[in-house]
Structure formats: C-alpha cells, structure tokens
Amino acid sequence: MPLWPVAEDFQMIELILGLLVLLMAGVLGTGLADGVLPVPAPGLGSVAALIMLGLVLITHSLYRHRRDGGMSDRFWMRTAGTAGAMSLLTALLALVAPLFFAPLGLLKIGGFPVSYYVVAEALPICLVILIFHFVRRQDDIETVEGDRET
C-alpha cells in the first residue's frame, strides 16, 4: 500500500481545494472577515477571481472523475448531485441569506420591516419546502435508478 496519495486521490484533493477556495471567497465577499483580517479587505475583483479559481478546480476534479470512470455509477452520481446541490442551497439560506437581508433592515413594505420578516418567516418556510423537494427527488431517483442497478 502506498503511503502517499496516488493519482486517483488527486481528484479528491482538487475538489476539496476548490470548495475551500469557494468558502474563502464567500467569507471575504460577505465581509465576515473584515474585522479580523490583518490587511485591507479585498475588492470585488479579487473575490470574483477566487470564485473562478474555485469553480475551475471543482470542474477539473469532476472531469478527472468522469475520465476515470467514476461517473459510471449513475445512481450514486444522481444521489450525490441532489444531496450536494440541496445542502449547498440549505447553507446559502441559513448562512448567506441573513447577511444579505440584514442591510435591508430599514426598508419597510406596508409597514413590515423586510429583513426581520424574511429571516423569521420566509427562510424557515423555504427550508421546509427544500426538504420536501429533496425527499421527493431522492425517492424518484431510488425508484428509477434502483431498478436499473439490479
């Protein structure tokens, strides 16, 4: 057994690096790190460049995976794709959306403060819809692809 990552491990390393770069772009873009960075906060261009780098790394990792035959398992690819996309949406709704809506605190529509209303009522409802949608989608995948497996 080699005690060093072999060629097929680099696909995973690339994927993790890509996700880390995207996370870094998210933290910098939302201004969460402004108070703790020892240097001035990067501008929009740097954040966009980081997003691009992250996407390139993830895309190349998926290309490697496909080239090495990793996508022949259609059931698992669809399962992982669905769970990955839905988890990302969940994280966006819980982590990024409140920061996005917070500056709208002073905006009122019909007397209702928009930011509070969205975070207290709309986001939880969106999360429930997302879970039910995921359950239906995954049930469909298992019904269709599960048959093909056997």
Add this chain to the structure above:
Amino acid sequence: MSGYGNDAKGSAGRSVIAQNAGKTCALVVCGLLGFAALATIAETLAGATVIDAGLALVGFAFCLYAVLGLSLRSGAAADHLDGSRDVPAFIAGLGASASWLTAGTCLGLAGALFTLGFDGLLFVLGPLAGLALGTMLVVPFVARSGESTLASFLGRRFGPVARCLAALATILTSSLILAAGLSAFAGLAAPAFGTSFASAVAAGAALVLLCTLPGGQGGLAWTGAAQGLVILFGLMVPAAALTLNAWGSLLPPIALGEGLASVTGLETTMIENGAATAQALKPYTKPFLQIDALNFSALVASLMLGAAVLPTFVSWGAVTSSAREARSAGAWASLCVVLALLSVPALSVLGRLEIYRPVAERVALASLPEWMVELSETGAARFHGVSLGLFRAVTRAAGAEASDATAATHHIEARDPNWLGAWNALKDPVKAALLDAGRSAAAAAGEDGAADREAFRHKVLAAVATASGNKAGTLTYSGLEIDGEALVLALPANAGLPSILSGLLLAAALSSALALAGAAAMSVAISLSHDLLPPSRQASGRGAGRVLALRLALMLALAAAGTAVTAGIEDFTALAPLAFSIAASALFPAVVLGIWCKRANAWGAVAGMAAGLAVALYYAAGLRYGPAGFFEVWSALSDAAPATVKKLSQLVSDWEAAAPDLKAAAWAAVEAQARGALLDPGPANWLGISSLAAAVFAVPVGLAVMILVSLFTPRPSAAMLEFLDRSRRPVRETGPFGPTDL
C-alpha cells in the same frame, strides 16, 4: 447490524398502538382539547382559586405521557434499542420535532427573541438548517446501514476505536442536553407549581423515566409524538388567540407585521420622551446589535453542523423501517417545527409590547401594572435589580437583626440562598436602601402578604429608584429586567384571556423540555450499555440482560444529570448550544466523510474525531475556565480592542499589587474581564468567535486532519467498501423474506 432483531417479540400493547397510529394521534388531540374545555368550565363554575384550569391541563398532559409510556412497555431488546424499526415516518417525525422544539426553541426561543430581537433568529435558522442537512446527508444512510446509533455506524465503518470515541462524544453532548432539558423543565415547573427547584428536577426525571424505561426507544418515539402534538397545539392555539385579541388576526405570521410596526413606534416614543436612551435601547428588528454578524454566522454554522449529526436526532431515523421512511420522518419533523416556530416571533413581539407600553407612558413605579409585581414575586421581574421576592428575603434578614450589608449577605446565604445571586448583583447604595426598607417592614410586624406588596410598590421601589439615580421615580427601560419565558407565560392573563391558554403554553414548554431530556437520556443510555461494548459482546448477551443494562444506564444518566442540575454547577440551559458545537466537532467530519468519501479510513476518522473534539473542548473550556491564561497564550489571534486589552492589563496589575486576602477577588475580576459574555466574548478569543461556536474552528481542523491522515494511510478494505455500498444503495426485493428498502 445491531443484532437485536430476533431476540424477543415486542409487547402486544405496542403493536396495537403502532397499528393505529392515526387513531392514537387523534385520541391525544381530542383528549387534550376535551380536557381543556372541561377544565375551563370547571374553573368558571368553581372559581379560579379552587381549580386552576391551566395547571390541571399540564397535569393531564403528564398523565397522558405516563399512561402512554407504561402501555408501551416491552421486554424486547429490539424495541428498546431501535423500536423494532416499525415506527411510521410521521410519528418519528413528530417525535423528532418535539425534541427539536426544545425549551431552547420553544418558550425559550420566544424569550431569546424577546431579549435578542433579530439576533435571536439564529436559534431558529441554525437547528432547522441542521435538520435539513441531517436529512440529506446523514440519517437515511445510517438507517439503511442497519445500525441504530451513530456510534455503531462509525464502529462498523471505522472500527472499535472510532466507535468508542463516538460513544464518548455522544455521552458528552447528550448529557449536556439532558441537563439542559431537566434544568429548563425545573425552571418553568418550580414557580408554576410552587415547588422547590430540586423537587421539580426530580419530577422531570421521573416523567422521563416513565416515558423511556418501559418501552425504550420504541416507547420514546410514541410518547415523543404525543409531546409533539401537545407542543404544536400548545403554541399555535394561544398564539392565535393572542394575535386575534391584539390585532384581530388568527394567523400569527400575518399579525406579526402589525406588531412589529407597533414595536418600532413605541421604541421611537421611548427615546423621544426620555424613558430609554438610544444607546441602551436595542431596536427589536435591527440586526447584529447584540451579536455581531461574524458571531451570528458562526453560531448558525455551529448549530447547523451540530444538529445534522446530533445523536438524539439521528436516533429518530433509526426507528423507521427504511431510508425512505427516515427521509420522510425528517421532512415531517421540519414541517412540525416550522408550524410551531411561525407562532413564536409573534409571542415575543407581544412580550415586547407589554413592556414597552408602560415604559413609553412613563408609568410611576408606585402604579406598576399588577402583573409586573406578580412576576417580581418569583424574581422574574426586577426593577433596578430588586424584586419583591428579594425584598422579602432582605426583610427576613433585617428581622434577624442583620445590621449591615455584610451581615445581610451572611443571613441570606444561610436562609435564602436562592436570592443570594440577586442580592450580590446589587450596587452598594441600592443594597443600603433595600436594607433600610427591609428594617421598616420587619419592624411593622404582623403585616400580611398584600401589605408587603403595597410596601414594595409604594416605598421600596421609590427608595431603590432614588439610590439608582432614577430621580423621577418612573419606570425606565434600563431599570427594568424581565425574564422572557415568564413574560410569555403571563401574556394570556395580561390580555384578559382564559388561564387555560397559559396552561397550554406551559404544557408546550414543559413537554418540549421532557421530549428533549427523554431523547438525550436514551442516547446516553444506549451509548453506555451498547456502543461502548465490543460487537461480540453486543450480539452475545441475552435479551433480558441487555434490557436491564439499558434501564440501569438510563437511571444512572438521569441521576447524574439531575444531581448536576440540582447542585447548580453550571447554567446548563445557556450552555445547550455548546452541545451542538461539540457534536459537530467530534462527529461531523467522520460521519459525513464516512458516508460520502470512500477513501476515508479508520486512521483518518480516529485522528479527525480526536482533533476536532480536542480543539472544541480546548476552546470552550479555555474561554470558560481559564480565560486570562488563554488570552496570554493566544493574544495574537484575539480581536480585542486596545482599550479592552489596556483595561485587562490594569486589572492584572491590580491583582499583582493586591493584598493576599484580596487576591482571589482581584483574580476573579481579571477572569471576568478576559471572559466577557457567552455571546459576546471578552479579549480571550480567536478572531472574536464565541465559545459556543467552537465548531467553526474544530470542524475544519477535523476535516483537514481526517483527509490528510486518510490520504497517507492505506485505503479501506474491500469488505469495508462493500458495507459502505450497502449503506448507500437501496436494497431491492430479493425474495419473499428479503430486505425491501425501496
């Protein structure tokens, strides 16, 4: 597999209830509403002093859980461990939602939103997003693997060391949650039923035993579902009645808009007429005033990751028959949680309005609303730090001839220890004024309770206000403190609505605390009696022996948690989010990579779990128990402002120069300055993150360590990959008695 499937049959009672899930739920709801109607009629006929319909309803709900728990008794180990995997998805979801809507997210949440405003919403978003992540990434795969707990799943996937580490992490997090549940139960039940805190803890532990001891996890699923129904009705019905009464709308989420507009208007009025200052008043809807954006996000992330792998949550998926059912249970749980949660912001807004109105009207302290004086009897409402309960304790001390504040402190410590914290928190002039008032009251011997109350309202509050610099003697925002939970419970009575609505709210809050404590106690018991044993011992024991071991572990867990809560060694309710953080740090990397990454191996999992747990415990314990030392080591990573650091240095110099007998007090001041508050840490921190969100450091460390160690050590064996494949894929029909996961 768990190895518990064929050792004994479940009880007949359980089967009957399981086959009639719909009827059981309908019976619970009809019983609750029917009893509520009967109790209200009885209260009206006999008078509120003879029958308190609200408390009678709470008693009825407890009896219901006890009867359900006893009727689900079983001697089968399979029932105790995973409910024989025949609990319907909706019932499992309802039970999961009950333990989800903990005292921290039920009345506690209304209290948190009342206190924290917008920032309190993190306690809604974090756990709910975690429920979604758990349903998508974790629970169905653990359920499909055939294992009943996360620790046994990790044991199968990564070996015995990982199983033991996971079991220890489960015991740690679940014990913390169990203590928080019991503490929340006792904190609400003791003043409501007029018992001591210790008796309320014992009663809570006894109720948890009744729900879990006879039927184990299977019994817990059904009693949890009943508790879920009580919580849903207990929150939705009073919230609808209150919003109908206040704003003419039966739908709290819609009525909330009008409430928020009123809150904003009153906040402006209070600042304009000088009842509150702009610095002291934290506008309800304005974000990041009490928790900054960084900590808001860190806490949401921490709660989300922890909730996704919280052992008490994953066990709800394990009682269902398949991965598909486990997913559905997650979806039903989220729906029930949101249905209940949509009522909560309206309750907290109503609470704020109750406070803002008298403050905005600049009501004289002598003319305080009666409900405020009522709340101050238990210390739930304080005026410049003084409550009616504290005044009575000081009067007793003055009556025992306590000549000065020090003597009064000794007397209160000996006779009324519950009031010592409130007394010590007072400033010296306020203590002196209160002691004077206490002497006068003690001299007027033979005064009854009502006179006592009048003296408090007319004399004590005026003296205390003057001593605090409130010359006008009116109610001010900064001079008023009210506990959110007590205020929410008082809302129906304040609005002139039937007391049964307060009973429903109390039943909901107590049920959520019970459900949480029950799920946590079961997790600890299963970890102690099952997960810590090697697989050969798990499968070889006799059914009766295993059930006995589980029941003993259950009693041990409850006894230990009850003792810790009664002794008051920590404020467990405030520490509950830390359990999420520890669960995320220890379990999230191993569980998620264990399912989603074939390359992850045992070496990596053990290293990742140990590293994550170590970082989380180091950060949380460092900030709590040794903040000054922590700051000394990590000052380069602290976000403390220069002025704060200077103040800390000054306190350290004071400590160095202090006389030997004053050293301890000086050091306590240094530690308090370095520690700061739970949600707003002092100089001792990494990047300004609260210790409750330790997972934001620990999870990345755990993931990185697990990935790196896995990459540099041998790949998992073919047998392991086959097990993983079985956990990932739906099992097809293989014959008349084969697995049918689809």
